[in-house]
Each structure stands twice: as C-alpha cells, then as structure tokens.
Amino acid sequence: MNNPFDAGYYLSDELRTFGFRSVGDNVKVAKDCSLVGLGNIDLGDHVRIDSYASIVAVSGFVRIGRYVHIGGGAYIGGAGGVTMEDFAGLSGGVSLYSASDDYTGRAMTNPTVPAAYTAVKRAPIVLNRHVIIGSGSIVLPGCTIGEGSAVGALSMVNKSLEPWGIYSGAPCRKLAPRKQDLLEKEALLMAASGDRT
Structure with missing residues (x-):
C-alpha cells in the first residue's frame, strides 16, 4: 500500500533527464523539493536532498560534491x-544566501525591483569538506567555512571560519576545536566503496 504522506525521491537516472548541469550516481532528491535553474546545478555522487528543500540557481551556480546531505x-x-564540497551537510532549515539586499535604506529591496534601484551584494559561499551546519542556521554572502568545521544550530555566519572549529551563536564565534577522527572513517569508507577522494 502506498503511503500518501511520502512523496518519495527522484533517483539519478530520472534526474539526468531534467536538465541539471550534472548528476552523479546514487543521488536522491525528494519529489516535493523546489529546484530552479537546473542548468546551473551540479549534484555529485551519493547526494540526498530531503523534503521541502529549495535550491535557486537562476543566476550563479550551485555545486554539490559527493556524500552531501541537505x-x-x-x-x-x-x-x-555556492559550493558544497564532499561530505558537507546542512541540517533542516539551514539557509545559504550568496546574495543579499542592502538593508541600510540606501537602495530598494526585493527581486521584483529592477537592478538599477537595488544594491544587492553577491559573493560566493564555500563549505569545504566535512563542514556541517546545524538546524536553522544562516550563512551570508562571501563566507567560506574551513574544512571540518561545525556550526551549531540557530547560528549566523557573517564571516569566513577557520578549519576544524566548532562555532555557534549569532554572529557565530569559535567555541572549541573539532576532532579530526572522522578522516580515518573517510579513508575506510573510500577503501570499502572503491571511491577515490
């Protein structure tokens, strides 16, 4: 019996017919997601995007590496x-804004207003390998989060973060170093699966 509450997932073979820039193997995208600008979106191997996630790439790009969960x-x-490198992950409700209006009142705001009247800041966001962002957090334009860093729930990232730290707060600040033991687990996974890093 079908579960009417489970929208299910599109899988790699079907996703490749939709017009994405690229789609890797073992990709699952929930059927109730909203993805716009497919020709500017790359999905690496072993990616899963869960229900009600939205990716908008009408302009710019979104590049998602391998073993990434959204x-x-x-x-x-x-x-x-936006670039999410291998093993990066976003918990529920995380927002990555690589463009943002000027909130000072010097210009008009929102995408329905012609560009000549706005002052939108556009700058790339990069989540390096093994970065994890906790639920409800926000990352603003121009931020690079260093390899292995973890950002706690409900945090705001408004500047780039160093590698292998645990960060939290609004704006976020470094609380402690993050252990690198997971790199041994990565090596075991790659060896077992035959994947190369």
Missing part, C-alpha cells in the same frame, strides 16, 4: 555561487 526545508540561493 536536510528538509533548507534553502540554497546560488546567485553569487
């Missing part, structure tokens, strides 16, 4: 470019 209700705005 939780339900996450938002990725690719106007300034």
